[in-house]
Amino acid sequence: MNCCSPEKRKLIEELGLHFEKAHQLAPLAARIYATMILSPNDGHTFDEIMQITDASKSSVSTQLNLLMQTRKVDYFTKPGDRRRYFRASKTYLENTLKEYLQAISEEIRLMEKVIAFNSENNKEKFEKDGHIPLMFKDYLLAQKKNLQLTIERVSEHQNN
Template sequence: MEEEKLAYIEEFGLFFERVGGSRMVGRVLAALLVSEPPELTAGELAEILRASRGSISTATRTLEQMGMVRRFARPGERRDYFRVRPHAWEETVRRQSAMLSRFVALAERGIELLDPKTPDARRSLEEMRDFYAFWEGEVGRVMELWEREKRGRREVAG
């Protein structure tokens, strides 16, 4: 793989680590994003990234669980291949949106546990509920806008 792509992979991995992920998970994702063809085996990933098969296995499993990567096999081959899932970015946002709902529910449950006569104790939970409820609604609206944008792009393309 070219040096520029390898540098990009490292930059992506560092960014992924800075936002709370694993550097190796970011590196694997980036390698899949810039590979030609856009699918690689665990062995190919290990070679490109100069990493152990164990760390590649952990990273690909994590990416599969996140819904970012799809594992598949080709008929007659014993190796698994990995590819970034179509619409992975949208699915990631949808999954995060579901977590927003969970934060709202947890805040409401906490509020129910507190005495209504203690507004100071309730304030943080009410703020949490209101904040995540707001974002839950906004994400829904943004996803609707994105669907319209995608349809428009498809119509222009074709």
């Protein structure tokens, strides 16, 4: 990466590793996404992204298309300039929070099934240890409520 200060390069790498795991992104997509998040709103051209990542045209194209399909990156044009400029989606935080909310909602649904099954079919186990999955469900419900409130706040901010 020949784009920036050593500090920025290090942060791009750290964010990239996180995005690989958290969003199941390919290494190049994760680093492009990290670069976009740490870049000004005026974005980067395709050629600049190729130079920053030191990756091939086809690799950058494939990964940018993936990032646009998942709404992590978007593009815009400037008057009098035919090039496209890429930047982190203005809704990337909201989209990420919604992904977390969906995952927690699914976990709550499954936890409710486990609780119902064990309370009916494993009564002894449920009487002894049933409070643990109930505490976990309460934790998940609190997380869900917190995410919903944060999503509302982010959405209100974007609409203003």
